[in-house]
Amino acid sequence: MTVMPRFATGALALILLVGCAPPSPQSPAPLSASAYRSRDDDAVGGQFQVTLTGLSDIAVSVRSVMLDSPGFDTVDPTVREVALGRGTRIDVPTEFGAARCDVAPEPASVQVSTGSDTTVVVPLMSQNDTLNRIHAEECAAKDLADIVTVTMVPGPLPSGPAEPLPAVLTLDRRDGDEPLRLDEIRGSLLYALNSEAVPVTLASGNTSIDIPVTLTTASCEPHVVADAKKPFVFPAWIAVGDGVPVYTRIPVPVSVQRQLVEYQQRSCVR
Numbered sequence: 517m518t519v520m521p522r523f524a525t526g527a528l529a530l531i532l533l534v535g536c537a538p539p540s541p542q543s544p545a546p547l548s549a550s551a552y553r554s555r556d557d558d559a560v561g562g563q564f565q566v567t568l569t570g571l572s573d574i575a576v577s578v579r580s581v582m583l584d585s586p587g588f589d590t591v592d593p594t595v596r597e598v599a600l601g602r603g604t605r606i607d608v609p610t611e612f613g614a615a616r617c618d619v620a621p622e623p624a625s626v627q628v629s630t631g632s633d634t635t636v637v638v639p640l641m642s643q644n645d646t647l648n649r650i651h652a653e654e655c656a657a658k659d660l661a662d663i664v665t666v667t668m669v670p671g672p673l674p675s676g677p678a679e680p681l682p683a684v685l686t687l688d689r690r691d692g693d694e695p696l697r698l699d700e701i702r703g704s705l706l707y708a709l710n711s712e713a714v715p716v717t718l719a720s721g722n723t724s725i726d727i728p729v730t731l732t733t734a735s736c737e738p739h740v741v742a743d744a745k746k747p748f749v750f751p752a753w754i755a756v757g758d759g760v761p762v763y764t765r766i767p768v769p770v771s772v773q774r775q776l777v778e779y780q781q782r783s784c785v786r
Contacts (some may be wrong), residue, residue, distance in 0.1 A: 544678070546572035549626045553650065555765070559705055561749040563763055564646055566610045566626055566647065568638075569598030569700040576636075579629040584637070586620025587651045589613030593629065595774050615654035621647045628646040653778035656762045663691050663756060664718075670731065670775045671783065680730035681722045681779045685711070685766070687754075688724045694757035695720055698727065705740070707730045707776060731776065748773050 548571055553564045559643055566581055582593035591613040593699060598606050624640045642648065664687055671682040671689070687696060696718040703709040711729040718725045735741065748768040752762035770777070 518741060540675050545638045546570065546574075546576045547628060547630075547636065547638050548786040549638040549643070550643055551610075551646040553646050556705075558751055558763075559749060560609075560746045561751070562746070563609050563611045564650060565607045566640070567605055567607050568600060568626075568628070569605040570602050572645075573602050575599040575601040577630055578606075581610055581629075581781075582627045583612050583624065583640070584595040584613070584627050584770070585611055585621045585624035585640075585647065585766045587616050587618045587624075587647075590655070593627070597745075597764060609738070612650065615651055617651075617655040617658065629731060660754060660762045660764055661740065664689055664754060666754075666764065668729070668750070668768065668772065669781075670767050670772060671705065673775075673779055678781050680732045681776075683729050683731055685727040685729050687718050687727070689718060689722070693720050695749045697755040697761070699755055699761040700751075700752045701729070701753075702751045703734055704747050704749050706734050706780060707750075709750055710736045728781045730769050731779070733780050735784040736780075741784075748776065 522710075546777060548569045550567045550569075551564055552567065553714050558563050566583075568578060568581070570576055576599065578596060580593035580595045582590070584590070591611045594608055594610050596608045600606065610616070615621075622642070624642075625637050626640050628636045628638055630636055640647070667686045667688070669684050669686070671684070685698075685701070687698060689696065697715060698717070699715045701709050701711060701714055709729060709731055711727055713727050714729075716725065717725055750766040750768065752764050752766050754764060755761040
């Protein structure tokens with residue numbers, strides 16, 4: 517019978533203990549992150565605000581912020597360079613990608629690129645259930661797009677620079693026969709959108725309805741115009757049958773964008 521030396525037995529026991537030991541806990545992130553949505557986020561579309569708060573006595577250099585959620589496609593990070601010490605905070609507009617409606621959006625986190633060329637993963641808390649609300653709205657909008665399409669066609673430019681630009685908003689039924697009620701429309705950061713005909717209903721048995729609307733310039737301030745990243749996002753809310761209104765966005769193709777830019781340039785020269 518072979519006898520194992522005592523020192524070898526002790527070494528083997530030590531190896532087994534080390535191998536079974538739990539991993540050392542990771543250091544907590546030097547930042548906290550929470551999500552909320554502002555009215556401006558509704559106007560811009562596709563984004564929400566991430567509030568970053570410093571938790572370390574040593575200032576953390578933030579370079580960019582990106583959402584990491586199972587319920588949304590990944591998009592490019594938002595570049596924001598700032599140093600955050602303990603108790604200091606900043607709101608960072610953060611974009612989200614297309615919703616993945618077969619999975620929940622939480623738990624979620626934000627990937628924060630820091631000045632040390634590293635990425636810190638920070639758990640994302642959600643004020644007023646922000647992320648779940650956005651996810652539910654985006655998925656409802658996908659379902660709505662299978663039922664109705666919305667188009668906006670501007671008319672000819674008005675003769676006077678101070679006059680509104682007339683346009684026609686059209687609802688076209690794609691599926692079903694329930695009443696479709698356009699409850700509300702809103703303008704973008706650069707263009708006000710109004711209609712005395714809204715709210716209006718596309719009744720059962722009808723396939724389309726034309727709604728007269730007007731557009732006016734919301735701002736001629738050079739810095740507002742220059743900083744407007746999404747000037748052509750026009751929110752709308754449509755209810756199917758007795759359902760609650762669903763948030764969607766009025767598509768604005770390139771040809772219509774050009775008309776709106778020309779109208780704004782003429783309006784702001786007066």
